[in-house]
Amino acid sequence: MKSMKVIIGSNFGDEGKGLMTDYICSINENPVVIRFNSSAQAGHTVVTPDSKRHVFGHFGAGSLQGIPTFLSSYFSVNPLLFLKEYDELNKIGIIPDTMIDPNCPIVIPQDMILNQILERHRGNNKHGSCGLGYNESIVRNSMDRYRITCGDIFSGIYKNKLEIIKEEYIDKRVEQLNLKLSNDNLMNILFDANIIEHFIYDVDNNFKSKVELSNIESILENYQTAIFEGAQGLMLSEDYKYFPYVTHSKTGVSNVIKLLEKAKPCELDMEVIYVTRSYLTRHGAGPLPNEMKEKLYKNITDLTNIQNEFQGVLRVAPLDINLLSENIENDYNKIHFKSKNKKINISKSIAITCLDQIGNNKAEYYKDNNLLLKHIDEFIEDILIKINPDNCYLSYGVSRDNIVKYSNKD
Numbered sequence: 001m002k003s004m005k006v007i008i009g010s011n012f013g014d015e016g017k018g019l020m021t022d023y024i025c026s027i028n029e030n031p032v033v034i035r036f037n038s039s040a041q042a043g044h045t046v047v048t049p050d051s052k053r054h055v056f057g058h059f060g061a062g063s064l065q066g067i068p069t070f071l072s073s074y075f076s077v078n079p080l081l082f083l084k085e086y087d088e089l090n091k092i093g094i095i096p097d098t099m100i101d102p103n104c105p106i107v108i109p110q111d112m113i114l115n116q117i118l119e120r121h122r123g124n125n126k127h128g129s130c131g132l133g134y135n136e137s138i139v140r141n142s143m144d145r146y147r148i149t150c151g152d153i154f155s156g157i158y159k160n161k162l163e164i165i166k167e168e169y170i171d172k173r174v175e176q177l178n179l180k181l182s183n184d185n186l187m188n189i190l191f192d193a194n195i196i197e198h199f200i201y202d203v204d205n206n207f208k209s210k211v212e213l214s215n216i217e218s219i220l221e222n223y224q225t226a227i228f229e230g231a232q233g234l235m236l237s238e239d240y241k242y243f244p245y246v247t248h249s250k251t252g253v254s255n256v257i258k259l260l261e262k263a264k265p266c267e268l269d270m271e272v273i274y275v276t277r278s279y280l281t282r283h284g285a286g287p288l289p290n291e292m293k294e295k296l297y298k299n300i301t302d303l304t305n306i307q308n309e310f311q312g313v314l315r316v317a318p319l320d321i322n323l324l325s326e327n328i329e330n331d332y333n334k335i336h337f338k339s340k341n342k343k344i345n346i347s348k349s350i351a352i353t354c355l356d357q358i359g360n361n362k363a364e365y366y367k368d369n370n371l372l373l374k375h376i377d378e379f380i381e382d383i384l385i386k387i388n389p390d391n392c393y394l395s396y397g398v399s400r401d402n403i404v405k406y407s408n409k410d
Contacts, residue, residue, distance in 0.1 A: 002268040009233030012282040015275040016353030018044025018061040023400035025062030030224035033060025038231035039076035039134040047398040068097035078107035079207040099214035102151030111136040138248040234327040245286025252331035267343040275351040280317040290317040299357040320366035351393035
């Protein structure tokens with residue numbers, strides 16, 4: 001029987017999905033990592049037991065172990081950022097093995113430029129964008145005339161589409177966004193013809209040679225363990241209640257279900273692993289329930305989510321386990337595939353990371369609208385009672401060798 005693991009962030013992202021993907025890759029047979037949503041704005045940090053470190057955007061978080069990546073049709077590919085990260089991995093001795101669905105939409109340089117101009121134009125009303133063009137690419141790619149896919153890149157048709165976008169779309173989009181009078185210094189670059197020339201050169205001479213076209217059916221047939229690595233978190237999903245402070249992506253299990261319905265796999269076990277830090281974080285604008293101005297724990301460290309122009313600083317709050325449970329149940333209940341396909345055996349798991357950062361073994365958290373301060377073991381027990389998972393993963397450090405797994409049903 002084949003195995004499937006689905007790794008999903010339970011909050012606003014930055015929960016430890018890279019860590020968990022790396023760990024799950026290390027304990028399963030013949031794995032492949034499948035990216036099933038979002039784009040390069042993912043920042044999934046992996047630190048190996050021998051201290052090799054990388055923050056993954058395009059590639060699966062199992063790449064430091066030599067595990068191949070498949071970018072599904074729900075992942076938007078940014079060739080320029082792909083090549084930048086590819087070179088970064090090469091410098092630490094990794095040559096990533098990457099397969100891509102031909103229907104993957106492409107992020108082009110103008111998407112990134114528009115995204116950054118617009119976010120700056122919002123001033124104090126920023127949406128929390130990373131400035132990497134994902135949302136703009138979704139808008140453009142929703143129109144067939146301006147849509148560019150990986151298949152278009154390999155067929156060569158993308159070059160004509162880039163010209164159409166330059167001649168028609170960019171001006172229309174600038175007007176639609178009320179940016180005509182913007183004096184942002186990127187406005188001139190946005191209309192620079194050299195951008196297209198450089199993009200075509202990089203795509204034809206570098207990008208195409210580093211990827212292989214494939215599809216979900218072939219991936220599930222050729223690998224024993226499919227590890228679906230989600231990006232961002234359930235509270236950033238496009239259909240979450242905090243719109244517009246969300247991403248233009250479904251961050252839960254929905255896309256995985258659609259891929260399975262398309263692939264019609266044989267009998268398999270599917271474990272959905274919901275990941276949370278031991279506290280709540282948000283990197284970017286928007287609501288953060290019970291946000292604290294000071295550090296929740298003095299041991300909190302984060303080398304990935306550094307302060308930047310578009311997202312500001314990493315914000316922190318105590319974990320609310322009722323909200324955590326609500327997020328997980330709302331997503332897990334969407335697995336209608338469970339009743340449709342009796343060949344899929346589904347289990348629910350919870351992964352709690354950053355437990356080593358809790359000071360003096362005393363966790364501060366909300367339960368039933370009450371702020372509690374309890375021993376770390378009681379904190380974990382309260383989460384398990386509320387979530388009732390089949391399995392639990394506890395992380396007490398930055399690498400996979402600091403993770404403990406046990407069954408909650410024993």
